[in-house]
Amino acid sequence: MYLIKRSLLVSIWFVLLTLPLLAVKVDTTNETLIWRWENMLYVAVSAFVLYMLWLLAMRWRSRQRRSEELAQPRVHNLYSTITDNKVIVGAFNLILLAILVLLPLLSSGYQINIWTTALIYVILGLGLNIVVGFAGQLVLGYAAFYAVGAYTFGLLHQNFGVGFWVALPCGAAVAGFFGILVSLPVIRLRGDYLAIVTLGFGEITRLVLENWIEVTNGPGGISNIPRPALFNLELSDTGTAVWVYYIVLLFMLIAFISLLRLKNSRVGRSWIAVSEDETASEVMGINTTWAKLTAFALSAVWAGIAGVLFATKTRFINPDSFTFMDSALFLCIVVLGGMGSVYGMLLGAFAIALLPEYLRAFSEYRMLLFGAAMVLMMIFRPQGLIPPKARQYRVSKLLGKEAQS
Amino acid sequence: MEKALEVSGLSISFGGLKAVSNMSLTVNKGEIVALIGPNGAGKTTFFNCVTGLYRPNSGTVRLNHPERGEIDLKGLAPHVITSLGLARTFQNIRLFSKMTVLENVMMGMHSRTKAGIFTALTGSRYARAEEQRIVDESYELLEFLNLQKLYKANAKSLPYGDQRRLEIARALAAAPLVLLLDEPAAGMNPHETLELKELVRQIRDRFKLSVLLIEHDMSMVMSLSDRVYVMEYGSPIADGKPADVSRDPAVIKAYLGEEYNA
Amino acid sequence: MDGFIELFLSGITRGSIYALIALGYTMVYGIIELINFAHGEIYMIGSFVALVVASLLGLAGFPMLGILCVAILVATLWSAAYGFTVEKMAYRPLRDASRLSPLISAIGMSVFLQNYISLAQTSDFQVFPYLIPEFEFLEPIAHILAPSAFLIIVTSLLVMLALSLFIKFTRLGKAMRATAQNRTMATLLGINPDTIISMTFIIGSALAAIGGVLIASHTGVTKFNIGFIAGIKAFTAAVLGGIGSIPGAMLGGFVLGLCESFGAGYISSDYEDVFAFAILILILLFRPSGLMGRAPVQKV
Numbered sequence A: 001m002y003l004i005k006r007s008l009l010v011s012i013w014f015v016l017l018t019l020p021l022l023a024v025k026v027d028t029t030n031e032t033l034i035w036r037w038e039n040m041l042y043v044a045v046s047a048f049v050l051y052m053l054w055l056l057a058m059r060w061r062s063r064q065r066r067s068e069e070l071a072q073p074r075v076h077n078l079y080s081t082i083t084d085n086k087v088i089v090g091a092f093n094l095i096l097l098a099i100l101v102l103l104p105l106l107s108s109g110y111q112i113n114i115w116t117t118a119l120i121y122v123i124l125g126l127g128l129n130i131v132v133g134f135a136g137q138l139v140l141g142y143a144a145f146y147a148v149g150a151y152t153f154g155l156l157h158q159n160f161g162v163g164f165w166v167a168l169p170c171g172a173a174v175a176g177f178f179g180i181l182v183s184l185p186v187i188r189l190r191g192d193y194l195a196i197v198t199l200g201f202g203e204i205t206r207l208v209l210e211n212w213i214e215v216t217n218g219p220g221g222i223s224n225i226p227r228p229a230l231f232n233l234e235l236s237d238t239g240t241a242v243w244v245y246y247i248v249l250l251f252m253l254i255a256f257i258s259l260l261r262l263k264n265s266r267v268g269r270s271w272i273a274v275s276e277d278e279t280a281s282e283v284m285g286i287n288t289t290w291a292k293l294t295a296f297a298l299s300a301v302w303a304g305i306a307g308v309l310f311a312t313k314t315r316f317i318n319p320d321s322f323t324f325m326d327s328a329l330f331l332c333i334v335v336l337g338g339m340g341s342v343y344g345m346l347l348g349a350f351a352i353a354l355l356p357e358y359l360r361a362f363s364e365y366r367m368l369l370f371g372a373a374m375v376l377m378m379i380f381r382p383q384g385l386i387p388p389k390a391r392q393y394r395v396s397k398l399l400g401k402e403a404q405s
Numbered sequence B: 001m002e003k004a005l006e007v008s009g010l011s012i013s014f015g016g017l018k019a020v021s022n023m024s025l026t027v028n029k030g031e032i033v034a035l036i037g038p039n040g041a042g043k044t045t046f047f048n049c050v051t052g053l054y055r056p057n058s059g060t061v062r063l064n065h066p067e068r069g070e071i072d073l074k075g076l077a078p079h080v081i082t083s084l085g086l087a088r089t090f091q092n093i094r095l096f097s098k099m100t101v102l103e104n105v106m107m108g109m110h111s112r113t114k115a116g117i118f119t120a121l122t123g124s125r126y127a128r129a130e131e132q133r134i135v136d137e138s139y140e141l142l143e144f145l146n147l148q149k150l151y152k153a154n155a156k157s158l159p160y161g162d163q164r165r166l167e168i169a170r171a172l173a174a175a176p177l178v179l180l181l182d183e184p185a186a187g188m189n190p191h192e193t194l195e196l197k198e199l200v201r202q203i204r205d206r207f208k209l210s211v212l213l214i215e216h217d218m219s220m221v222m223s224l225s226d227r228v229y230v231m232e233y234g235s236p237i238a239d240g241k242p243a244d245v246s247r248d249p250a251v252i253k254a255y256l257g258e259e260y261n262a
Numbered sequence C: 001m002d003g004f005i006e007l008f009l010s011g012i013t014r015g016s017i018y019a020l021i022a023l024g025y026t027m028v029y030g031i032i033e034l035i036n037f038a039h040g041e042i043y044m045i046g047s048f049v050a051l052v053v054a055s056l057l058g059l060a061g062f063p064m065l066g067i068l069c070v071a072i073l074v075a076t077l078w079s080a081a082y083g084f085t086v087e088k089m090a091y092r093p094l095r096d097a098s099r100l101s102p103l104i105s106a107i108g109m110s111v112f113l114q115n116y117i118s119l120a121q122t123s124d125f126q127v128f129p130y131l132i133p134e135f136e137f138l139e140p141i142a143h144i145l146a147p148s149a150f151l152i153i154v155t156s157l158l159v160m161l162a163l164s165l166f167i168k169f170t171r172l173g174k175a176m177r178a179t180a181q182n183r184t185m186a187t188l189l190g191i192n193p194d195t196i197i198s199m200t201f202i203i204g205s206a207l208a209a210i211g212g213v214l215i216a217s218h219t220g221v222t223k224f225n226i227g228f229i230a231g232i233k234a235f236t237a238a239v240l241g242g243i244g245s246i247p248g249a250m251l252g253g254f255v256l257g258l259c260e261s262f263g264a265g266y267i268s269s270d271y272e273d274v275f276a277f278a279i280l281i282l283i284l285l286f287r288p289s290g291l292m293g294r295a296p297v298q299k300v
Helices: A002-023 A037-070 A078-084 A086-106 A109-134 A142-160 A164-186 A191-211 A237-263 A266-276 A278-283 A288-314 A324-337 A343-358 A366-380 A396-404 B043-050 B078-084 B101-108 B117-122 B125-144 B160-172 B190-207 B218-224 B242-247 B249-256 C002-032 C039-060 C064-094 C100-120 C136-141 C147-169 C171-181 C183-188 C193-219 C226-241 C246-266 C272-286
Strands: A024-027 A032-035 B003-014 B017-028 B032-036 B058-065 B069-072 B086-088 B178-182 B210-214 B227-232 B235-240
Touching: A002 A024, A002 A037, A002 C039, A002 C064, A002 C100, A024 C039, A032 C039, A037 A366, A078 A086, A086 A109, A086 A237, A109 A142, A109 A237, A109 A266, A109 A288, A109 A324, A109 A343, A142 A164, A142 A191, A142 A288, A142 A324, A164 A191, A164 A288, A164 C272, A191 A324, A191 C100, A191 C226, A191 C272, A237 A266, A237 A288, A237 B117, A266 A278, A266 A288, A266 B101, A266 B117, A266 B125, A278 A288, A278 B078, A324 A343, A324 A366, A324 C100, A343 A366, A366 C064, A366 C100, A396 B125, B003 B043, B003 B210, B017 B032, B017 B043, B017 B058, B017 B210, B017 B235, B032 B043, B032 B190, B032 B218, B043 B058, B043 B178, B043 B210, B078 B086, B086 B160, B101 B125, B101 B160, B117 B125, B125 B160, B160 B178, B160 B190, B190 B210, B190 B218, B218 B242, B227 B242, B227 B249, B235 B242, B235 B249, B242 B249, C002 C039, C002 C147, C002 C171, C002 C193, C002 C226, C002 C246, C039 C064, C039 C100, C039 C193, C039 C226, C064 C100, C064 C193, C100 C226, C147 C171, C147 C193, C147 C246, C171 C183, C171 C193, C183 C193, C193 C226, C226 C246, C226 C272, C246 C272
Parallel strands: B032 B210, B032 B227, B086 B178, B178 B210
Antiparallel strands: A024 A032, B003 B017, B003 B058, B058 B069, B227 B235
């Protein structure tokens, strides 16, 4: 009863809140108002239902927290049994890989394009996760490094006729250089200041691309960026799209495997330590400045590679692809998938890239929903959909004993 | 006796307030030295200066390194100081709470290991061997502290006393010449305190190191330490054998206040 | 000389707006140490609510000054309600979470609100009706100071004066200052921190809404994304003045407005926005405590 009463009140509150903006729409050209009372009904009903769900979810959340505080962490649950089993994980990896490899053979050119974008998003998610998820530094201008990669290719081609395979390492290097350049001054800043400074750098990059018309052609962008060649073969449009897809897949796999390796290495552990407690890390002998610098640089390198791949995929780039909304979208991939999680980036990127494409009704509201998703994830599942997994260590001494028992 | 760590004339002030002034202290090899004093005397600030977290205004911090002779640690970064042979614990436990018990100890070995980004990416044999070595060594350290059964557990799920001992294990993992313990017995019950006292002795004997500890538990200080330094308002007021220091009128005054002076 | 004065006045005009928004940032940061990314969106929502109200009243044939007053009032109320709701939903559940969580939640909220307006109203520029009456005494200097600019400067100065008095003398204002200094202590003294935080969001949002209405009637347009850039600039102003300091936010707003205005006038107007970001970055790097803030003590 209490639940219904509260929900009713909240429903009324939201109707009032949205009344001027959802019920009325100003048509200034004809100097009339468009009335949309039906929207108020939608708001009332959905606020009622959603608030009930919200209250239930809040209860679940506080229960969850209490049990976490009291009990020892559960060692055996279904999730960890599955993910600890090497055969299951191996089989899952193989199936996933097979699907991704066979995909272009089964789908149209349009589909291939979408999936190429999704894979580029995976690379971006993985790259951003190095600095956000591992090293704990909130970067809000990731699109700038992505832009640097794309424009490096675009400009090198436009001015020097450089092809894809030469541009790729150049894009990575230039983006990495920018990453170091940005990180050097900001590394000493506290978390939230660092976030806003990286946002500032991101916006400056976009504004420069937009206004430095002599070099970047401003909002007009750069077109006719070439696709990579395949042994001088003449490929059809779909053919090159498939070829680009496989190249992107290759780099996604490289990014994926290298992140898995880094995560369980001395460097990866030092990043995680820095993200948890900088002072304690320093005293443990970690050079925190160096740790953050490498995280920034490596993260930017992957953004640069993704940028070159993006440029060759779309063959046209302009500043509109590298706005704050894009940076927010990449952050959303990391938040959805799970900060510090490697497998999570697959899920996060696919959700961001594929849902709007396959659920047409969804596409109009996608940024609205992604914004809401970020808030809800932080409240109800801050560790992400696929939280990072604790690594299993094999102690030499115990190996014999465990075999016996 | 050979000196392990010698601090002389160390001072630091924050915005005009002298937190530590002209503090000198020596730790000899194999010694257990206690630093005591009322709350707010500047003991932890002194630790922070020695380990490089704060930059002292003046003074020297000399460490006797077996290979490199005397090194002045003042002005060096904390991570460099750790790699030269100072390791510490914190008064308010600062374990890495997202990591397991074993990983926390492995973090302590950071300064003694080398694998970088490229060895990790290529999965070189060197990196893998190093990784296995620190896993095994960390496990052995846990065995020494009797925490080995919990090596897979999350660090923050440990009971309080175990967390304190895990912090000691993490500091030991850096293979220090001098181990700095900041109130290791705080929050422990009498039984645990007794065990800890024994543990500190064992650590000194087994790892052949020197210990400098801040402690409030007087019974522990008196029976454990070879020498005691007393601080008040950021300055040293007495030092010497525990029995002598406990009879020093200045110390009694600092601890008990004016009226007990007679 | 006229050119200089014109740039000066235009700097003061935009500076007033930055100051109005910056106050919200600085008050919130002072109390819960959160960069409220959604604050710029509240300012934008203020302008849209005013647009709807003004069109409604305009069609009903109200007088211009009356429309302006009602539009500002309604926009202020609604924006305050939005600010209150945003805090309750997106920040309050994260009060004791790690530092990054509320920040990410704030970014999510900002993205959400921008797209909400873009879907509910329009994703294009929206013409804002001209609501400012002509002031006769401004005639001689009309070529360098538009009536709308005059109104912006006067209104924001009055609002800031009112806020300063409120913070200084009322019970609630004192409670806010106490909470900002030491939340635990304030709680022990019987101040409910949740109420204070809510009040901070309400007041900050109301100020931002006033700024939103004024700027929209000054420029004659509004758009769903005007809050983003304005928000960052106002945050810059808050940092410039020393985040957490209320007089600092006002000073920072004016300094930033003048820098931008002169930068655009004498250097290049293409890179107008770059100046603000550059100032933000420089100030954070070299004097993070701002012009009037205290240096934070790092605790180990």
